[in-house]
Amino acid sequence: GQNIDQPTEMTATEGAIVQINCTYQTSGFNGLFWYQQHAGEAPTFLSYNVLDGLEEKGRFSSFLSRSKGYSYLLLKELQMKDSASYLCAVLDSNYQLIWGAGTKLIIKP
Amino acid sequence: NAGVTQTPKFRILKIGQSMTLQCTQDMNHNYMYWYRQDPGMGLKLIYYSVGAGITDKGEVPNGYNVSRSTTEDFPLRLELAAPSQTSVYFCASSPGTGYTGELFFGEGSRLTVL
Numbered sequence: 001g002q003n004i005d006q007p008t009e010m011t012a013t014e015g016a017i018v019q020i021n022c023t024y025q026t027s028g029f030n031g032l033f034w035y036q037q038h039a040g041e042a043p044t045f046l047s048y049n050v051l052d053g054l055e056e057k058g059r060f061s062s063f064l065s066r067s068k069g070y071s072y073l074l075l076k077e078l079q080m081k082d083s084a085s086y087l088c089a090v091l092d093s094n095y096q097l098i099w100g101a102g103t104k105l106i107i108k109p
Numbered sequence: 110n111a112g113v114t115q116t117p118k119f120r121i122l123k124i125g126q127s128m129t130l131q132c133t134q135d136m137n138h139n140y141m142y143w144y145r146q147d148p149g150m151g152l153k154l155i156y157y158s159v160g161a162g163i164t165d166k167g168e169v170p171n172g173y174n175v176s177r178s179t180t181e182d183f184p185l186r187l188e189l190a191a192p193s194q195t196s197v198y199f200c201a202s203s204p205g206t207g208y209t210g211e212l213f214f215g216e217g218s219r220l221t222v223l
Contacts, residue, residue, distance in 0.1 A: 004151065008149075033211070035212075040217075041216070041217070042199060042214035042215060042216050042217055043152075043199075043212070043214050044214070045211045045212065045213075048211065087151070087152070089151075089152075096154065096167075097152075097154070097212070098151075099151030099152040099153075100151050101149055101150055101151045102151070
């Protein structure tokens, strides 16, 4: 079966750095997405990785290792507004998105 | 730009009732999707469409139906509502799959079946 694993919840301090991990086992691979979802709102796109390596976008970076079935989202200089759930999703061989359950990130002052 | 618009935002149904969740996008996207999101679970694909007149089942289609008569509209029909259909429903669109597979989501419709 297809499976995406993320930690359920993480806590970090304002101004710090946090890394949210995602491991996947899917039927094929055509890319990995990270989305941010604030409570009660819709998911919004953060990043897309299809090749191994690090993609940096401002305070957010996303890393992919296809051989290990592993990705992480790195958030720097954490702000209170970063409190949200972070969803990892993989585009499988049928170009269907398989979603993880999300990681709820709590930022403390 | 309005993006993806869903209505209603909240609805309470009695068991056995039927209803339609409306979804409209103004980005001229070919691909449209309906997902449901339950607490502690990943988004589950109900139905999707790759263009007007074409629809296909996703992972959890039972109890639902869709139509796509225009590029803009992709309504989701719930027939004979059941408590298991209590969930938050998201409509989404994208210009395509692959690299252009970034999804644009509506604000969600919270449905409770009692």
